[in-house]
Amino acid sequence: MPLEIVMPKLGLTMTEGLIVEWKKAEGDKVKKGEILFVLETEKVTYEVESPEDGILGKIHVQAGETVPVGAPVAHLLKPGEDASVLEQAILSLEQMRMADKAMAAEPTSIEGQVPDRHANIQKDGRSKASPLAKRTARKHHIELRTVIGTGPDGMIIKEDVDKARQSVVQTISSAPLSPDVHKEGELVPHSGMRLAIARNMMASKVETAQTYMSNTVDAGKIVQYRKEMLQKIQALHGVRITITDLMMKITAAAIAEHPIINTRWTDQGTVFIADVHMGMAMALDDGLIVPVIRDINKKQIVHIAKDRMALIQKARENRFLPDDISGSTFTLSAMGMFGTEQFTANINVPENAILAVGAIIDKPVVVDRGIQIRPMMNLTLTYDHRAIDGAEAGKFMRTLMSLVEDPVPVLEQRVIPGDAPERRITIIGGGMGGYPAAIKAARMGAKVTLIEKGRLGGVCLNWGCIPTKSLLQSCQVIKTVTESDLFGIRCGDHQIDLKAIMGRKNRVVSQLRAGVEKLLAAKQVRIIQGTAQIMDPSSVQVQETGETVKSDKVIIASGSSPRKLDLKGMDGPGMWDSDDFLGMNRLPKRVAIIGGGVIGVEFAQILNRLGADVTILEMLDGLVPGVDGEIALALEQRLVEEGIKVFTKASIREIKHRRGSKTVEFIADGRTMKCVASKVIISVGRNPDLTWLNAEKLGLATKDGALQVNERMETSIPGIYGVGDVVGGIMLAHVAMAEGECAAKNAMGDESEMRYDVIPSCIYTSPEVAVVGLSEEQARERFDIEVGRFSFHGSGKALVLNETFGMVKIIAEKRSGRVIGVHMIGPHATDMIGEAVLGMSMKMTVQELASAVHPHPSLSEAVMESALSLCGGATHMP
Secondary structure: OOEEEEOOOOOOOOOEEEEEEEOOOOOOEEOOOOEEEEEEOOOEEEEEEOOOOEEEEEEOOOOOOEEEOOOEEEEEEOOOOOHHHHHHHHHHHHHHHHHHHHHHHOOOOOOOOOOOOOOOEOOOOOEOEOHHHHHHHHHHOOOHHHOOOOOHHHOEOHHHHHHHHHHHHHHOOOOOOOOOOOOOOOOOOOOHHHHHHHHHHHHHHHHOOEEEEEEEEEOHHHHHHHHHHHHHHHHHHOOOOOHHHHHHHHHHHHHHHOHHHOEEEEOOEEEEOOOOOEEEOEEEOOEEEOOEEOOHHHOOHHHHHHHHHHHHHHHHHOOEOHHHHOOOOEEEEEOHHHOOOOOOOOOOOOEOEEEEEEEEEEEEEEEOOEEEEEEEEEEEEEEEOOOOOHHHHHHHHHHHHHHHHOOHHHHOOOOOOOOOOOOEEEEEOOOOOHHHHHHHHHHOOOEEEEEEOOOOOHHHHHHOHHHHHHHHHHHHHHHHHHOHHHHOOOOOOOOOOHHHHHHHHHHHHHHHHHHHHHHHHHOOOEEEEOOEEEEEOOEEEEOOOOOEEEOOEEEEOOOEEEOOOOOEOOOOOOEEOHHHHHOOOOOOOEEEEEOOOHHHHHHHHHHHHHOOEEEEEOOOOOOOOOOOHHHHHHHHHHHHHOOOEEEOOOEEEEEEEEOOEEEEEEEEOOEEEEEEEOEEEEOOOEEEOOOOOOHHHHOOOEEOOEEOOOOOOEOOOOOEEEOHHHHOOOOOHHHHHHHHHHHHHHHOOOOOOOOOOOOOEEEOOOOEEEEEEOOHHHHHHHOOEEEEEEEHHHOHHHHHHOOOOOEEEEEEEOOOOEEEEEEEEEOOHHHHHHHHHHHHHOOOEHHHHHHOOOOOOOOOHHHHHHHHOOOOOOOOOO
8 A cells, every 4th residue: 555644743842734845746756765845833844754765656735735743745655556556545535534624614612712704713722824824923913813814724824914914004003902912801722832831731740740959059150250251252153152051061060970860750760861962941932942952961161052042043933953842851941031030940751850040149148257249049950759869859959059159160171072073184293293183183082093104202202302301311310420429428430321321211212102102092093104195185195005094184293304504514424413313322522513502402411411522503692592591691601611612603614524523614703713523413403394295286375384374273274284393483392282282172173272472491401491481681672571580599409409500580570560481590490380381371470479388498489489589579588
């Protein structure tokens, strides 16, 4: 027999539907899942799919007609059936229609019913009208009972409402009565939605064991949070957050700690539901509806606000789909917009609980034995006592109250796994920009492929930060042993074993690299060993194998390569870069280092303490360019005291090679000078590595050899990001890590911006140097400043360590006292700078820093003392 296609029921309140359009014609072949027709109700517009393969045999209800739920609208011929089998089906349908007409012709006994000429009044007292006619009538306040229908069987259609509207305009000169004003004794028929609400409310009362629990909570912090974040979020995301948004997020967090709240009662047992699909009670003209924000426990406040606004817009345009208004697991009802202080809400069956959120009202409360006016909010939980015990409800309410009173940790939660749809992300480069980006993206639910042509960890882990710091630590031990007599310990003669020192360095590097591999494996990041070439924004090819990796987003973290000088003699033997230095197996006797930046001075101290004769040649006015001048000069002084020869303003002319030695000719202080060395190390910085990226062909914008990116780390091509040394700027490992995580967040749809205003920079020599913010020279150009200093000679802990050389220098804006630069040279400066970074990120003043109690004895007291020098005087300084 042919398959009967009926008007589907799309929700509890749906009683009829209007067929807007047929997508298939009689005789068309259809596949299962293909769209047959589009229907419209008072709430939704919906595409009805074919339940099976077949041929659309007969259409019974034409476009523009409205029929009740369950009424046959068409017959579908199954495979192998022909038109002859339709006759019996059509005959049965006609007989059913004749019976319906006979019943409709019987008189009704509803008291107060309108005159018989209104044939559009149904048995239940409602006007028979198309959904479009009903919406038009509501919009223009037209009473359907006064409209004569000209549609099928007397149904009111939109044109009838339009005519009635024109008639009202023409005949009524005075203002019409409010739609809420009715004549005495007038019968106002119930809408379908109102009847459905009534049924649900009765079911809620009869079918559940409703119990109530109320608490009043201080809402001051969520009010303050909204005030602080409203403009920022609106500017960044184009959406206004509301107290309801905040309360839904907070409530979802409380539910996560008390899963019993997010359950359904059945006769067989209680069903626990992992995800929170939160219903949001919404009042429409015809009654209450509960649209749903799905997976709310996995969304940030911005996404919740956007979902709420989208649902409101759908309600205004009557575009709800069935999924929009079904499947909630917990409902929140807020009445604050009406000033309602306290109310109870009926459970939205089949849920087990609903939360009623009242208006926030200023009230006097007792705080620390005093009376204060605080913004208080009433919360009332209605719960089904069959599934949720009073103690469990009380625990939930206690958690909810604590989160309302301390909401920031919940509201500031970042994206958690599952928050974003799975995306494919390809990362080029496994260094300090690449592998943290891979871990971050994987944690956020991405399918990540990382392509690395060398070793995981990149330059920093394998040939830079880590191996250099390992060698510096070995040299610090040499210094400690050399000075051991000062501590009353006689070590006698000591020997330096370069092979053992380099071996330890290699073991440290190997251990950390293995750790990175395990971290990536734990996050199921696919690692490809090879050279990556970008073919197009979604395709990256591995050159060695020809494999093409497809992805939604690409993050370029290809790093940098050592910069080379265009000098005569640069290509001769014995010219080292950083890789050669870190791989040495024999200590050179005399070394010339061209470049006195961070890398150059660290290499110089290592070689000097190992026993080499070292000369630094720097073309600029001082060592470590960019560092505060006073701090840089102090470091230079210390290096010279150790026996390292330093020439600044040195212009290199030529490098001459002789058997077993090199002669570097340079001009300094107006004189031509020579430096004889067995090895020459070139340490003049690094260049972004754009090899194989096809930057020019793809149209990737570059500047001075570096990829250009915006504050979101996105290149000129949408969907392609750049991080780390390849984008130039501040070439530091921790900057690359921050950029990588920023790019990963944006690639996953979690908007993030990179900040460069509070970036620390460290030099791991002895004494260490650490700086953040503006140097004294930079600050004087922009502000009226004051400078505080404290020498480590006044630090008890520094004296204990025999590390009294150095100081902490603080630069503050004189008018506001805000700290705008902190510079340190001394023991453990690279560890202590974190305090300054945190403080400056929070707009710290010197007064705040000076008043913070620091442990004694500790090196960090020098930070406090330096601040005190600007606030009346340091305690331990004359």
